[in-house]
Amino acid sequence: MAVKGSSTSRQVEVERKFDVAESTLPPSFGGIPAISRIEKRPPQRLDAQYFDTPDQDLASHRITLRRRTGGTDAGWHLKLPAGPDARTEVRAPLSDTVPDDVRDVVLAIVRDRPLQPIARISTIREVQLLSGADGEPLAEFCDDRVTASSADPSTEQCWREWELELAGPDADANTVLLDLLSNRLLDAGATRAPLASKLARVLDRHDAQRLPDDPLRRAVAEQVDQLLLWDRAVRADVDDAVHQMRVATRKIRSLLRASPESFGVSEDTRVLDQLRELAAVLGEARDAEVLADRYREALDRLPPELVRGRVRERLVDDASDRYRAGLRRSLDAMRSPQYFRLLDALEALVAEPAATGAGQRPKPAVGASYKRVRKAAKTAAKTPEDGRDAALHRIRKRAKRLRYTAAAVGVTKVARRAEAIQSLLGEHQDSVVSGIHLQQQADAASAAGEDTFTYGLLYQQEADLAASCRRQLPKALRKLDRAVRKKLR
Secondary structure (H helix, E strand, C coil): CEEECCCCCCEEEEEEEEEECCCCCCCCCCCCCCCCEEEECCCCEEEEEEEEEECHEEEEHEEEEEEEECCCEEEEEEEEEEECEEEEEEECCCCCCHHHHHHHHCHHHCCCCCCCEEEEEEEEEEEEEECCCCCCEEEEEEEEEEEEEEHHHHHEEEEEEEEECCCCCHHHHHHHHHHHHHHHHHHHHCCCCCCCCHHHHCCCHHHHHHCCHHHHHHHHHHHHHHHHHHHHHHHCCCHHHHHHHHHHHHHEEEEEEHCCHHHHCCCCCCHHHHHHHHHHHHHHHHHHHHHHHHHHHHHHHCCCHCCCHHHHHHHHHHHHHHHHHHHHHHHHHCCCHHHHHHHHHHHHHHCCCCCHHHHHHHHHHHHHHHHHHHHHHHHHHCCCCHHHHHHHHHHHHHHHHHHHHHHCCHHHHHHHHHHHHHHHHHHHHHHEEEEEEEEHHHHHHCCCCCHHHHHHHHHHHHHHHHHHHHHHHHHHHHHCCCHHHHCCC
16 A cells, blocks of 8 residues: 555555575476466566664664566665564665655654665575466466575675465465465475565564563553654554553553662653653644544444534534644654654663662552552542542543553552553543533534534533543442452462
């Protein structure tokens, strides 16, 4: 598919690679029920130059970037992990330098570091195209003879490999066919290649990420990986990606604040401020996206005769416009040196050894987080009506921090109870924000002489939902208290 506002295209590759001896004969694919036609294509010569940062940051994330000439798909190819046998390939037309659209996809990984040649790979490829009864291609079998070297020409090496790649719109779901074809290759004498790409073989990279032993540090490392993953999804404008990236950002901040001694941070540490600022920028697009979806669903549930005036335009279309504006601001922030330095700082925090004894304190960290929830709940109970919503939102934020901390150290029941409170008060907060927005839009509609009946109807629905959330809160807090006392006594 084409990426919005870009000259690139994307497709999912499902493939397996096999090592094979020079003298091994190619397999026969006759007798496989799904295969009706086998077409042998003329040999191709493919020449590719691979690019990465000086520290091979792309390779460390199992990502390859190449400029290929020859064959039917000359151009720039960026390959991203997408599952055990799958990768997402981003393609761009051939040019002399790395296209900006391609670089932007992995900008959170390469940041402001240069991309330079790290390897050259030439392949003589013989292809058999395997098609079904309707003539549509189902798979390609490639017999490759490879000559490759890293930046140092003296490292040249040669080998032969076989590659199976599924074709067609349902390739990612056709695992039965992939297994059948793979068995034919294994029967012919091939073995599964230990590395997923030719480049990994050239660089001799057997990357297996080792997460930190300390549970909190490990949880932060996992969320940094999630942040980088959702960064790519935001750049592609994938549904809900802004929300998920914001969640990862806030999880990292909550975990750092839950056990600051483990990471050498304090409340005045710059990285905490940068995480809060990033979450705030992402929040503009996220909040607008939530409102657009919320109003679209609410209006769709109403009988048509109750949807009066320009309510859909004011609520849904306006929120969608604000989402697009918020997304643009988010992308500006995600292309800034400040964002790159934040990512540098997070990776450094994870890489540093944990403070002495930090990994031995999971229960005290959970207990301290719970005390903050309980204190916020007691304060909310005494708060006057005009400050109640803010006080409840404070409980939610502290329950969220407790949830992330408890989940990180394996206190799962406490994490589930805290998540229930977070979800309940998240729904309350969304209702409060929506109610304020509905009042503002109703005032604007009234000033324009429009019918405001539907705004009042939706406002009452939000008020009822918020009241329901408040009624459920005491019981949820009691359940959390029991879980904490049972697990931490």
